Amino acid sequence: MTKNTTGKFQFLDEPGEHGKVFAAYEHVKLYSAFQPIYSLSHCRVVGYEGLLRAIDGRRQVSPYQIFSLARDEASIVHLDRLSRALHLRNFCSMGRESADWLFLNVDPRVIVQGRQYGAFFRQLLEENDMPPERVVVEIMEGAIDDELQLSESVGFYKDLGCLVAIDDFGAGQSNFERIWRLSPDIVKLDRSMIVQAMQKPMARRLLPGIVSLIHEAGSLVLIEGIETLEEAMVAMETDVDLVQGHYFGMPAHTLNEAQSENKIFSLFERYQASSALDASQKCLTYYRGAFMQAVAQLQAGALPELAFHKLLLLNGADRCYMLDQQGVQLGSSYLADRAEMSTDRRYRPLADGSGAVWLRRPYLRRALQNPGSLQMTRPYLSIATGKLCVTLSMAIVLHGQVSILCFDFNWVDEGFGIK
Structure with missing residues (x-):
């Protein structure tokens, strides 16, 4: 050495x-x-x-x-x-x-x-x-x-x-x-x-x-x-x-x-x-048909509560709502029957979204950037319910004006709120 x-x-x-x-x-x-x-x-x-x-x-x-x-x-x-x-x-x-x-x-x-x-x-x-x-x-x-x-x-x-x-x-x-x-x-x-x-x-x-x-x-x-x-x-x-x-x-x-x-x-x-890649596809497969049917019915002149009916019956559904191009919510949200029961009561002051401005939300920006294409967010905390949700959105033309149809569904930590 x-x-x-x-x-x-x-x-x-x-x-x-x-x-x-x-x-x-x-x-x-x-x-x-x-x-x-x-x-x-x-x-x-x-x-x-x-x-x-x-x-x-x-x-x-x-x-x-x-x-x-x-x-x-x-x-x-x-x-x-x-x-x-x-x-x-x-x-x-x-x-x-x-x-x-x-x-x-x-x-x-x-x-x-x-x-x-x-x-x-x-x-x-x-x-x-x-x-x-x-x-x-x-x-x-x-x-x-x-x-x-x-x-x-x-x-x-x-x-x-x-x-x-x-x-x-x-x-x-x-x-x-x-x-x-x-x-x-x-x-x-x-x-x-x-x-x-x-x-x-x-x-x-x-x-x-x-x-x-x-x-x-x-x-x-x-x-x-x-x-x-x-x-x-x-x-x-x-x-x-x-x-x-x-x-x-x-x-x-x-x-x-x-x-x-x-x-x-x-x-x-x-x-x-793995599910890391196919979870979003599973979600879109489950909700796409009813979402697109709601779009077609709205564009045919159906009332929102009728157009959203089938979509809100799906397992995990929470609410539907419409926004204008500035992100202002047009009227109240349309809730699934069980949505009221699943809402955290402590968040009730935030539950009514009529007139709310969702301009900062990614589901609005993405929908406006990709009109006619279905968009999906990552899980986030819903200000209306106090629970995790995912939002599907699409920019469509209704009565000559661009509107954004939004649909929230519940998310649980094991995955999407569907079975």
Whole structure:
């Protein structure tokens, strides 16, 4: 075994183990493991997260135990920097010529106090000939209370040319305000979010919206901690960009690209055949005939209460109503017989929709943009009933004027309110 040093760090290169560099910290031997990160759309590895592993004699030691050995601020900064240097050296020693990212964690305490201990990261990248654009710096923002220091640290890594990822979003005190202010390149959703989505239908329904909101803020989204096929399918439903977890690939000393590509292809096959895609078709098949019959009867001059009769008899039906081009409701809603019983009484002040302006609703905008085409919303909270519903809408011409026919039906967490 030969010893060599880089700066203040001591590395141990073991013969016969290509690409495997160790480091010493007190009496413990440190080494790197790399967990692959996949792009679902590209069906391949696009990066690896460097994870610290340690051995004390023959006993495995957890990263938490290792950092507990650092009893003061200077030791914490030293160990954090040693870990990043170790991962970067191992990653570069494996002869990677591709554009894959290397994800590196920075201890929150180092984010706040690290600059007091001199320059480090720029020189580290230069010494290893590592292009900064291939490095993703992970910051656990929820653990940092100093907002100014957090913003300055994010700016520092971005100015270097690195990408910045907010880690463990959804755990602890994470909030969207920091995403809007920091503008991270990647947001890593904590495993707790996928666990909640598996356990609670409401969380599963909301998760795609959270991903969409982060996308609109200008960040890619990575879900970490995916361990099972079922969790991977939930990730597929969310339009998430990147995935990481034991289901796709375990941490390893080597960089294995192809180990889970077949799994991703099979996920797409399952997704295409799953209810995630055919639920909307099931809904349209169930309601389309009665909806189109109501349209034909209205255009033939029938009174709305007669035209809507068959549609409102269908299982799950709640109400029908008409809007003008400005989104103003024309008269009262026409309710299914059981609608009054299912309405949350606490929302009664909002039940009468006559004259209400629904201009902001997506079902109005989509109908006006696609006249004569049946539109369907995602589930949302009905202001009239206090319950989840889905709205079908269509812009039609009645008496020479454009009107929008809307039909609300109930949604339950297991799916549409139909059998």
